[in-house]
Amino acid sequence: xxxxxxxxxxxxxxxxxxxxxxxxxxxxxxxxxxxxxxxxxxxxxxxxxxxxxxxxxxxxxxxxxxxxxxxxxxxxxxxxxxxxxxxxxxxxxxxxxxxxxxxxxxxxxxxxxxxxxxxxxxxxxxxxxxxxxxxxxxxxxxxxxxxxxxxxxxxxxxxxxxxxxxxxxxxxxxxxxxxxxxxxxxxxxxxxxxxxxxxxxxxxxxxxxxxxxxxxxxxxxxxxxxxxxxxxxxxxxxxxxxxxxxxxxxxxxxxxxxxxxxxxxxxxxxxxxxxxxxxxxxxxxxxxxxxxxxxxxxxxxxxxxxxxxxxxxxxxxxxxxxxxxxxxxxx
Numbered sequence: 481x482x483x484x485x486x487x488x489x490x491x492x493x494x495x496x497x498x499x500x501x502x503x504x505x506x507x508x509x510x511x512x513x514x515x516x517x518x519x520x521x522x523x524x525x526x527x528x529x530x531x532x533x534x535x536x537x538x539x540x541x542x543x544x545x546x547x548x549x550x551x552x553x554x555x556x557x558x559x560x561x562x563x564x565x566x567x568x569x570x571x572x573x574x575x576x577x578x579x580x581x582x583x584x585x586x587x588x589x590x591x592x593x594x595x596x597x598x599x600x601x602x603x604x605x606x607x608x609x610x611x612x613x614x615x616x617x618x619x620x621x622x623x624x625x626x627x628x629x630x631x632x633x634x635x636x637x638x639x640x641x642x643x644x645x646x647x648x649x650x651x652x653x654x655x656x657x658x659x660x661x662x663x664x665x666x667x668x669x670x671x672x673x674x675x676x677x678x679x680x681x682x683x684x685x686x687x688x689x690x691x692x693x694x695x696x697x698x699x700x701x702x703x704x705x706x707x708x709x710x711x712x713x714x715x716x717x718x719x720x721x722x723x724x725x726x727x728x729x730x731x732x733x734x735x736x737x738x739x740x741x742x743x744x745x746x747x748x749x750x751x752x753x754x755x756x757x758x759x760x761x762x763x764x765x766x767x768x769x770x771x772x773x774x775x776x777x778x779x780x781x782x783x784x785x786x787x788x789x790x791x792x793x794x795x796x797x798x799x800x801x802x803x804x805x806x807x808x809x810x811x
């Protein structure tokens with residue numbers, strides 16, 4: 481992808497015209513997590529490559545999907561390249577999320593939503609008929625329907641879906657919606673590379689191409705990144721240096737977010753004097769801003785997990801406790 485040179489005068493005129501006609505900065509995609517947006521400079525930016533990393537089971541897909549959902553609820557478009565889950569599984573998560581947003585206390589859990597989709601709920605009729613039996617189920621489905629045209633899911637495969645396939649999907653979305661989408665890749669190390677190279681070389685090539693893609697289409701790319709073997713070992717807090725292909729993944733991204741369970745990384749003294757603290761901390765994830773070219777890094781934010789509802793609570797807080805790089809296990 482060759483990007484043509486642009487005189488600065490053209491950039492000035494284009495920016496002035498955009499601000500006069502729209503009155504806001506369309507180069508920002510707020511994540512919908514206000515504390516995170518405030519920390520990283522307002523949201524994900526056009527031309528930005530952002531990474532989201534964490535150990536297995538931390539809710540990386542859930543967090544990324546929620547960001548995509550928040551973008552389309554705000555009127556934007558998003559493409560979710562999923563190498564992990566089928567489109568129907570993502571839809572189930574979204575319906576559960578919407579039910580939880582409507583009523584977090586009475587909402588059906590994700591398993592109940594899944595049983596409806598799979599037809600094992602004991603109900604009859606179509607999707608709408610079966611969801612009527614679940615509190616808030618119909619309203620949740622209607623909410624998803626409002627933005628379903630703007631949230632595109634792509635069932636991606638390691639053997640076929642590479643950068644060229646992504647470009648085709650993004651170009652099609654731009655033609656349809658007349659604006660660049662938020663691009664989510666779940667996950668980076670599974671993106672197909674036609675060249676027979678080592679894993680580190682492949683990670684470097686894909687990271688560089690995702691960054692080029694963000695610049696070419698003037699959109700943000702949010703890619704989930706996998707940890708290497710060391711980063712998955714007990715006793716280690718996952719950091720950016722533990723990512724597979726960490727050299728490239730330390731240089732190319734504009735933003736690196738790492739997610740860990742709070743109980744695994746809080747200092748021991750916070751657990752010793754309160755018998756309930758370990759269980760309470762297990763319900764929270766800590767999102768660390770390890771790199772941020774658009775503002776400050778090093779921030780440590782916590783968000784409550786609601787995986788039973790396919791979401792995180794959007795109201796977060798700065799971590800008050802001392803965190804450590806060694807996980808702590810308490811019986």
